[in-house]
Amino acid sequence: MGLLITMVLGLLAAVAATYTEDQVKEWLDDFLMAEQRLSPAELRLFALLAYLMLAALLSWVIGNGGAVPLIFGAMLGIFIPRAIDGFVSSNKD
Secondary structure (H helix, E strand, O other), X not given: OHHHHHHHHHHHHHHHHHHOHHHHHHHHHHHHOOOOOOOHHHHHHHHHHHHHHXXXXXXXXXXXXXXHHHHXXXXXXXXXXXXXXXXXXXXXX
């Protein structure tokens, strides 16, 4: 059960990173005082890693899981929304 929880935490972390990139960008711009700009790829990576760190800490507090299900869940969290968007857009035509 713990591995499943950790996988779901990874999935949620990746989905959250996907949909909160703009908020993360605003926070980083405020934090860095806009002196150094990050590329869009760096922003996506930072958002994903920040949420994965939170998921890993939560998994550690719960006392279950490991790195493999966390990363597997994150991979699913990155892939699934894009697959759904592609499916929806292909059905519109």
